[in-house]
Structure formats: structure tokens, C-alpha cells
Amino acid sequence: MIIALRIFVFLLPFIAFYLWYRTMKKLKAEGKEGQIDPQTEKQLTQFSTLGIVALIAAVAVLALTREENTEGDYIAPKFIDGEIKPGEVKKKP
Numbered sequence: 001m002i003i004a005l006r007i008f009v010f011l012l013p014f015i016a017f018y019l020w021y022r023t024m025k026k027l028k029a030e031g032k033e034g035q036i037d038p039q040t041e042k043q044l045t046q047f048s049t050l051g052i053v054a055l056i057a058a059v060a061v062l063a064l065t066r067e068e069n070t071e072g073d074y075i076a077p078k079f080i081d082g083e084i085k086p087g088e089v090k091k092k093p
Contacts, residue, residue, distance in 0.1 A: 005058055005061060005062065006062065008054075008058065009055065009058040009059070009062070012051060012054060012055060012058075015051075016047070016048075016051050019047055020044075023040060023043075023044065027040070071089070071091070071092070072089045072090050072091045072092050073089070073090050073092065074087065074088075074089050075087055075088050075089075075090060
């Protein structure tokens with residue numbers, strides 16, 4: 001589920017752009033380019049609000065469900081014998 005949430009958070013700006021693009025294309029086809037009727041403006045406001053709420057919720061869930069341990073001493077990555085030894089957090093005794 002966390003992977004799906006991270007993918008959703010990544011795709012959220014692209015989805016918002018697609019919805020904006022589709023709306024502008026519809027307005028251009030109707031000859032109302034540069035003009036937004038109240039119904040469309042209401043929908044754009046709702047989508048924007050929904051996007052912001054979804055983004056805040058996703059960031060909160062990601063922050064609360066992190067599996068990384070941050071308590072302890074951090075040891076930076078090292079380059080030893082031509083290989084990179086990844087960094088790690090060692091637990092304090």
C-alpha cells in the first residue's frame with residue numbers, strides 16, 4: 001500500500017495538469033478561450049482543493065509510516081576497496 005501511495009503522490013501533479021488541460025481544450029472548442037463559466041470555475045476550485053488535501057494527507061501518511069530508524073548514530077557511506085558501503089544508523093546501546 002505504501003508503494004501505491006508513493007506512486008499516487010508522484011502522479012498527482014500530472015493528473016492535475018491533465019484535468020486543467022482537458023478543461024482548457026474544452027473551453028477552446030466551445031470558443032470560450034480565456035473565459036471560465038461559474039460551473040467550470042467551481043469544478044476547478046474543487047479539484048484544486050481536493051488535490052491539496054490529498055497531497056497533505058499523503059505526505060502525513062508517508063511521514064508516519066516510514067520504516068527507517070532515526071534513533072542512533074549515523075555512519076556515512078564509505079568507499080572501500082572499489083565498492084561503496086552504504087550508510088547506516090547504528091542503534092545506541
